[in-house]
Amino acid sequence: MSSAVRSRKVGRVPMPAVKKANGVPLYAQIREALRRQISAGELKPGTKLPGEDALTEQFGVSRMTVRQGVSELIDEGLLYRRRGVGTFVSQRHVQRDHNRLTTFFDSAAAEGFDARIEVLAQEVVPAKHMVAQALDLKEGEPVIYIRSLRFADGLPITLHDEYVPYKLFPELLYQEMTTMMSWEALERSGYRVKHAVQKVEALPAEHNIATVLQMEKGAPILFKHRTVIAEDGNPLEFALCYSRGDSYALTMTLKR
Amino acid sequence: MSSAVRSRKVGRVPMPAVKKANGVPLYAQIREALRRQISAGELKPGTKLPGEDALTEQFGVSRMTVRQGVSELIDEGLLYRRRGVGTFVSQRHVQRDHNRLTTFFDSAAAEGFDARIEVLAQEVVPAKHMVAQALDLKEGEPVIYIRSLRFADGLPITLHDEYVPYKLFPELLYQEMTTMMSWEALERSGYRVKHAVQKVEALPAEHNIATVLQMEKGAPILFKHRTVIAEDGNPLEFALCYSRGDSYALTMTLKR
DNA sequence: GAGTGGTCTAGACCACCCG
DNA sequence: GGGTGGTCTAGACCACTCG
Numbered sequence: 001m002s003s004a005v006r007s008r009k010v011g012r013v014p015m016p017a018v019k020k021a022n023g024v025p026l027y028a029q030i031r032e033a034l035r036r037q038i039s040a041g042e043l044k045p046g047t048k049l050p051g052e053d054a055l056t057e058q059f060g061v062s063r064m065t066v067r068q069g070v071s072e073l074i075d076e077g078l079l080y081r082r083r084g085v086g087t088f089v090s091q092r093h094v095q096r097d098h099n100r101l102t103t104f105f106d107s108a109a110a111e112g113f114d115a116r117i118e119v120l121a122q123e124v125v126p127a128k129h130m131v132a133q134a135l136d137l138k139e140g141e142p143v144i145y146i147r148s149l150r151f152a153d154g155l156p157i158t159l160h161d162e163y164v165p166y167k168l169f170p171e172l173l174y175q176e177m178t179t180m181m182s183w184e185a186l187e188r189s190g191y192r193v194k195h196a197v198q199k200v201e202a203l204p205a206e207h208n209i210a211t212v213l214q215m216e217k218g219a220p221i222l223f224k225h226r227t228v229i230a231e232d233g234n235p236l237e238f239a240l241c242y243s244r245g246d247s248y249a250l251t252m253t254l255k256r
Numbered sequence: 257m258s259s260a261v262r263s264r265k266v267g268r269v270p271m272p273a274v275k276k277a278n279g280v281p282l283y284a285q286i287r288e289a290l291r292r293q294i295s296a297g298e299l300k301p302g303t304k305l306p307g308e309d310a311l312t313e314q315f316g317v318s319r320m321t322v323r324q325g326v327s328e329l330i331d332e333g334l335l336y337r338r339r340g341v342g343t344f345v346s347q348r349h350v351q352r353d354h355n356r357l358t359t360f361f362d363s364a365a366a367e368g369f370d371a372r373i374e375v376l377a378q379e380v381v382p383a384k385h386m387v388a389q390a391l392d393l394k395e396g397e398p399v400i401y402i403r404s405l406r407f408a409d410g411l412p413i414t415l416h417d418e419y420v421p422y423k424l425f426p427e428l429l430y431q432e433m434t435t436m437m438s439w440e441a442l443e444r445s446g447y448r449v450k451h452a453v454q455k456v457e458a459l460p461a462e463h464n465i466a467t468v469l470q471m472e473k474g475a476p477i478l479f480k481h482r483t484v485i486a487e488d489g490n491p492l493e494f495a496l497c498y499s500r501g502d503s504y505a506l507t508m509t510l511k512r
Numbered sequence: 513g514a515g516t517g518g519t520c521t522a523g524a525c526c527a528c529c530c531g
Numbered sequence: 532g533g534g535t536g537g538t539c540t541a542g543a544c545c546a547c548t549c550g
Contacts, residue, residue: 025538045489051516062540064320067517077451080487083517084547090450091489099355101510193512194346195333200508202458202476202501220458220476220501231336233301233347245458245476252456252508254357256449281519307535318521323536339536340528 026061030069033059038078038089049079049087098251101196101228103181104150104158113152117178121147124166124173131163134227134238142166144173146182149212156213158243164236182237183228192231199225200250209242220245282317286325289315294334294345304342305335354507357452357484359437360406360414369408373434377403380422380429387419390483390494398422400429402438405468412469414499420492438493439484448487455481456506465498476501 037043050058055066070087073079081087108115126140135143143163150158162182164172168191175185183193203223210217221242228237293299306314311322326343329335337343364371382396391399399419406414418438420428424447431441439449457479466473477498484493 027538053516062542064541065539068538080450081517082548084515084549086516088488090487092485092491099508099510101512194336195512196510198508198510200456200478200506201504202478202499204476204501218474220460222456222458229348231338231346232344235348243458245460248457250456252355252454254355254452254454256357256451283519309535318523320522321520324519337536338529340530340534342535 026059027065027068027072030055030059030061030066031072034069034073035078043089045089045091047089049089051086099253101183101193103184105179108152111152114154116151116154118149118151119146119177120149121145122173122177127163131238135163135165135235137165144169144182146172146177148177152247155247156244157247158241159209159212160242161240163238168236182239186236191236193236194229194231194233196226196228198227201225202245203242205242213242213244215244215246222248222250224250282315283321283324283328286311286315286317286322287328290325290329291334299345301345301347303345305344307342355509357439357449359440361435364408367408370410372407372410374405374407375402375433376405377401378429378433383419387494391419391421391491393421400425400438402428402433404433408503411503412500413503414497415465415468416498417496419494424492438495442492447492449492450485450487450489452482452484454483457481458501459498461498469498469500471500471502478504478506480506 034043034049043049049055049070052063052066052070055070056063059066070079070081074081074087078090079087080090104117105115123145124142125145127135127137127143129139131137131143132139132141137143142165144166146160146162146164148160148162149156150160164182164186166173169186169189171189172182172185177185183196187193201223203221204218205213205215205221207217209221210219213221222245224239224241224243226237226239226241227235228239230236290299290305299305305311305326308319308322308326311326312319315322326335326337330337330343334346335343336346360373361371379401380398381401383391383393383399385395387393387399388395388397393399398421400422402416402418402420404416404418405412406416420438420442422429425442425445427445428438428441433441439452443449459477459479460474461469461471461477463473465477466475469477478501480495480497480499482493482495482497483491484495486492
């Protein structure tokens with residue numbers, strides 16, 4: 001009847017591997033401490049972590065705080081929990097998170113090639129049906145249209161058509177777009193990007209696209225069709241990307 | 257010096273919109289109650305939710321419990337929080353979560369077409385280099401190879417080559433594979449699938465693939481290359497999928 | 513039955529945002 | 532300054548897993 005045997009507090013060894021008041025939340029310090037131990041090999045794949053009670057004492061914080069730190073590593077896939085058994089280090093860690101919105105330059109740097117963007121058009125046009133629909137506008141409302149060509153190691157890889165509602169951010173018309181995407185410019189102006197919804201298809205290259213990308217007409221194109229959504233759920237940007245099939249791939253993770 | 261003005265406990269109106277002891281955790285009940293209010297239109301997009309204190313009283317639970325329920329809806333993208341301001345209903349909800357591992361039949365049902373799988377091969381073969389690498393095996397170790405053709409409304413859409421380590425699940429060789437994928441069979445045998453890593457490309461159809469998919473040689477194929485990972489991080493299945501470019505698309509969401 | 517994670521409480525102080 | 536979310540505590544009981 002009485003109760004939990006938990007918190008059997010031995011001699012209360014403080015041992016604060018984490019400490020307050022340095023601006024970083026305790027759970028974040030715990031998260032990073034564990035991450036460090038894992039990447040340093042102190043906690044090898046497959047091994048069991050100390051129990052939550054043990055971590056509670058070790059770090060000198062409450063159990064809920066430990067759980068918050070551990071939970072974030074679980075969301076990242078670095079750890080997994082099994083009720084009644086324990087918390088373990090995953091075998092294979094997700095290399096990079098490919099399910100995030102990245103910039104062309106970031107990806108290029110990660111893959112190790114030289115990146116360059118050439119802007120082919122930057123103007124105000126009336127929204128065509130598809131664009132209006134994606135951006136929640138009426139057909140014909142003004143949108144800023146930016147067409148750019150992206151090069152990797154000097155070769156044209158992707159033709160990019162972006163559309164942003166004119167009323168949302170008229171200044172975009174005069175921004176230098178050779179180093180960022182529209183949504184990056186929007187973020188710098190205070191909009192908060194939540195996520196993007198993207199559709200991917202394989203298409204034969206049309207004549208004009210084949211010409212720009214210096215490939216044969218009819219050769220495979222990896223085609224992406226993307227809408228960038230703000231934190232409040234409103235669309236910020238609509239984009240169509242045509243990438244050379246022979247030099248472009250997309251990687252992603254699918255959760256169960 | 258004293259303290260927070262929180263929990264000003266009026267008359268303690270129980271009003272348990274959620275109740276214990278029915279097997280469903282309180283935070284889950286709260287999550288579903290809020291989800292219902294949102295989809296019923298009682299909480300319209302853009303509106304602010306009652307504060308966490310208010311929800312605490314309304315549901316008759318502690319604040320941490322409310323936060324857990326709300327947090328899960330935030331992870332789903334249905335709500336968003338702004339510190340110092342409040343919690344709001346997102347404008348546009350993510351329609352379906354396309355970042356999950358789905359079965360061919362589930363997707364077919366969601367898209368509204370008839371699905372059929374025809375198994376072309378199901379045998380034990382030695383692992384070739386690429387397969388061995390993906391599955392953490394030595395070259396030549398036995399793997400179960402299953403080639404299947406997937407039809408939508410009677411038309412061949414995808415050619416599917418799957419590989420599973422023989423030692424992992426020898427029974428797979430005799431399973432009826434016209435209704436499920438290998439990883440589904442593995443799950444039913446107690447393995448826990450965590451996620452899959454997938455690469456997507458656009459390729460020209462080779463002769464034999466073009467023949468099977470009844471398309472022209474050289475026409476665009478959406479090619480996927482996938483490894484299914486278990487909870488403990490070990491690879492369970494490696495698959496190559498060739499889909500007709502003109503009748504197959506992939507949708508996904510990218511977080512910021 | 514011992515150990516472990518899952519859920520939950522009733523508070524508290526802080527940081528942030530806005531009028 | 533008042534309201535809101537962000538973090539944190541020191542407990543508690545439950546459900547599950549395993550030897």
